[in-house]
Amino acid sequence: MTSHLLGRALVEEATKKSGLIWVRGAGHTRALWHVWHEGAAYIVGDGPGEQPLPGLVDGGDAEVTVRSKDKGGRLVAWSARVSELAPHSEAWEAAVGELKGKRLNAPDAERMAERWARECRVLRLEPRDAVTDLPDGSLAAAPLPTAATTRRAAPAALPRLLLKRRGRRG
Template sequence: MERTTTASPADFLDRALVEESAKKSGLLWVQPAGQPHARPLWHAWYDGAVIVVGDGAEQPLHGLTADATATLTLRSKDKGGRLVTFPATVTAVAPGTPAWDGAVEELKGKRLNAPDTDTIGDRWARECRILRLEPTGPLAPHPADALTATPIPTPATTRKPIPAGLPKLLFKKKHKS
């Protein structure tokens, strides 16, 4: 017996917004359930879901695990502002399956400066995880405030001002003799 679901036009528009936003943006913010912070991840859109590759020599997935949930926030590619936030279920993609092969092909095109483009799928199968984040539930409403937060602690430091004499050294004219 087939199950039929009734979806409103708003549901289709929400789904279209998520899909278009995910296809156009190369970066999203992921907050795994129970984690205090959202983290940026590069991703691709494949077969109705966001896919990410991580761990090993790739981006850290910071507590993102299979059979869990997460909140995803997609941003505008041109302005960088928040477009849409939605819940997603997380599942692992198993190496050697057709879903894995399709995900690798899609992610490979988004991976910048890979040292091993021809054999990247083999390396990912050995060292990394590919996770599928499928949108579920309604879109979150846009917040009334800016949602600013204290930055995550890091050993990185702010660059110091350039020395006053540096522009003179860089842009001084060479005299012809």
């Protein structure tokens, strides 16, 4: 009984403090932002501009791996029961109230809840009774294809500009 309570406490504290959780459902693994609320992790996605939730289905199972917020290493893994919340239900409203505060850079912050009700899914990942063994291997995956980029070729004039500045200071 004591180890069960310690396991639940570890899952709750680690998941609350971590900004991302790794969720595996039906062969797909994703890093997902979430919020811990009323004994479960809640996630929103599968809509335009939101995180994809492949392999996570209502009534299905998922494996969750929680990382340390400060060091990034794996802390705990737990199995979860997945349930999809009906838009505008009491549970959905409570979860969305918490999720809205964690959603960064939303293009439509004032209408976000309506958009989520129309176009997205809100899922509850409720821990099952047992803490599982941490997965083996790195869990690294190739990045998804995207049009976003952070690196471009340096402009041709940049080396000259940098050398000019150095010459003035010297």
